[in-house]
Amino acid sequence: MNLLKMSFKPIADIGEFGLIERISSIVSSSLESSPKLIEGIGDDCAVYELSSGTFQVVTTDLLIEDIHFDLLTTPVQHLGSKALSVSVSDICAMNARPCYALTSIALPPKTPVEFVETLYRGMNETALLYNMALAGGDTSSSKNSISISVMVAGEVEKNHITYRKGAEPGDLVCVTGSLGGSAAGLKVLMREKNLMLEHIRNGEQYDRDLMNNLGEYDKAISQHLLPPARVDIVAFFEKHMIVPTSMIDISDGLASDIAHICKMSGVGAKIDESRIPILPQARLIADEFQDEALNFALSGGEDYQLLFTIKPDKFDTIASHPDISVIGKINPENEGLLLKDIYGMNIDLLSIGGYSHFRE
Ligand SMILES: [Mg+2]
Structure with a gap:
């Protein structure tokens, strides 16, 4: 692929949902090849059938400094808490319970150690509140801004799962x-x-x-x-x-x-x-x-x-x-x-x- 010869359409032209549609059509064959994947892109979580007959629901969120949060208006401990809560909220939207999270973070080298400790204290306190574990993640350096990625996995009995689809006239x-x-x-x-x-x-x-x-x-x-x-x-x-x-x-x-x-x-x-x-x-x-x-x-x-x-x-x-x-x-x-x-x-x-x- 020669990037110089490609014609470009700025993603601003199609917006977030247009972009998701295009990505969905590219990855749809991998979704269809997994029989245990019950629901892929399009709801609050992906849904996977566990061997026990329980569904696992998984979601991921990305928080970027100056797009999703502003350190001049956000206490660091709250930022850690919110980063986890927004993903757990997607788990709740499937009528599921959160089980564990993986959190990854990219930081400029000049970031104070105390910042990272405070951030993770906020996440940990919130994880305890939701009765779930912070099970791991990844760290990386970044050039200028801070990025936080949170993946949360939850569980729900097969007959309790709730999707965006399913509403009927009269409800x-x-x-x-x-x-x-x-x-x-x-x-x-x-x-x-x-x-x-x-x-x-x-x-x-x-x-x-x-x-x-x-x-x-x-x-x-x-x-x-x-x-x-x-x-x-x-x-x-x-x-x-x-x-x-x-x-x-x-x-x-x-x-x-x-x-x-x-x-x-x-x-x-x-x-x-x-x-x-x-x-x-x-x-x-x-x-x-x-x-x-x-x-x-x-x-x-x-x-x-x-x-x-x-x-x-x-x-x-x-x-x-x-x-x-x-x-x-x-x-x-x-x-x-x-x-x-x-x-x-x-x-x-x-x-x-x-x-x-x-x-x-
Ligand atoms: Mg959602």
Whole structure:
């Protein structure tokens, strides 16, 4: 292959999902040649059948400095914790339990040893919280920035596995926790960062330490810096013998993640705006930034809550959980993907995008 003679299409032209489609078509023959691989690219995890009849689910995430995290707004211990939680969140999205993780890291040689120790302390504390092991990984040097790669393997009984596909008309759409906090918290952190840099540029003193003293927006900032993976919800499902008909974790935003469920399940949905649980602090922050908290929830992303569908006869059990909200209903595909706003108007949710890498 002569790179100089190739015609180039920048990946920004096709975006993250276009790129994934192209990679999928190249590797599809290897996926098909493995009979024990139940699900390859396209869901929150790859699914592999173990000899015991249990499914193993595996996921990997890559975090790059200044793309996924900014060391001026992220305490290192939190970074370690979040790196693990975002992958465990994908395990939860398959209705599975995390078992172990492999973590790899690339660092410029000038990185302080204490940085690495603090990072891994954050990961270890979080692993203990999720009852899983940090089983190994790799280290490498890098030129300028820090990269962290986390692979997590989990397990789930064959008849409990939950995919993005599986939602059917009549199912209820549910979400855990509250949304919009992560995007709102990031807004505040970025503002503080810019203020700090401005003070430094002007040679002025800057005493605020927002990372350690989160102030009035503590919940939103914590939601961004330390999003918990909802292993507790998977345990709740197991205890009450509930298997959702479909599930995904909210990484790109409610609009784009419900669209993934609808696309994979071949259905439509109607989400009721008034039922979307928005973090109250996200509303205050939206007011301050003259933005809409609904936008943070729909397309902010990184809330890492679970979005799932259930059969209507499970409503009473689900409604008994204080941290689960029923926000809408699955409809036939031809009815589209709609948001009923607070005035009763139906808005096309597909017109509201979520986060996508490579877009410029
Ligand atoms: Mg996911």
